[in-house]
Amino acid sequence: MLISEWLQTAASELKFKGVEPYNLDSRLILKHITGLDDTAIIAGNYTLSEAELTKLSLMLQKRLAGEPLAYLIGSAGFFGRKFSVKPSVLIPRAETEGLIENIIALNLPPEPSILDVGTGSGIIGITLALEIEKSEVTISDFSPAALKVASH
Numbered sequence: 001m002l003i004s005e006w007l008q009t010a011a012s013e014l015k016f017k018g019v020e021p022y023n024l025d026s027r028l029i030l031k032h033i034t035g036l037d038d039t040a041i042i043a044g045n046y047t048l049s050e051a052e053l054t055k056l057s058l059m060l061q062k063r064l065a066g067e068p069l070a071y072l073i074g075s076a077g078f079f080g081r082k083f084s085v086k087p088s089v090l091i092p093r094a095e096t097e098g099l100i101e102n103i104i105a106l107n108l109p110p111e112p113s114i115l116d117v118g119t120g121s122g123i124i125g126i127t128l129a130l131e132i133e134k135s136e137v138t139i140s141d142f143s144p145a146a147l148k149v150a151s152h
Contacts, residue, residue: 001053003030004044010060017064025069029059032073078123079131084152088145089120100127110134118142122150 007026014022027041033055040046048056059072070076070091075084078092079100085091111134116125118141125139141147 001048002044003034003036003041003046003048006030006048006053006056007041007044010056013060013064019063025063026060028069028073029056029063033059076121079127081127081130083121083123083126084149085121086145086149088143089149092121092123096124100124100131103128104131108132108135111136114138116140119150120146126150 007030010026010029011022014025019025030036030041031038034046034048034052036046062072063069068091070085071087074086075082076092077083079097083092112132114125114128114132114135114137116122116128116137116139119125119139120141122139125137129135129137139147139150141150
């Protein structure tokens with residue numbers, strides 16, 4: 001099966017089930033399983049192997065069952081970066097980017113010390129460490145599983 005055919009079928013199934021954005025989700029699933037870039041996907045003439053089709057089918061069924069895409073592919077975008085996510089942590093939300101913007105806009109002292117308690121995936125603490133020059137950020141969490149995700 002060509003990737004163009006798989007994309008059309010997957011998007012149709014996702015749309016029928018009410019999964020939004022169905023076109024983007026089907027493309028991200030395909031990219032995750034095949035490792036193809038956008039150019040190859042747009043060309044649409046790559047033939048999927050049986051192994052790829054099996055993996056694609058399994059992932060599509062999980063997405064159709066309501067499993068979040070970020071958990072399926074193991075990552076989510078936040079503040080222009082990619083972060084690891086697993087079911088042991090919350091998926092970063094776009095609204096949380098506003099929190100980062102508000103913190104950056106504060107009149108912080110030079111070389112601020114920041115404590116991120118209950119860090120989960122680490123998105124807030126790590127992003128602040130990268131965005132606020134000379135900041136010292138400590139992240140903590142009670143959950144060893146969350147700390148493992150944050151360390152990746």
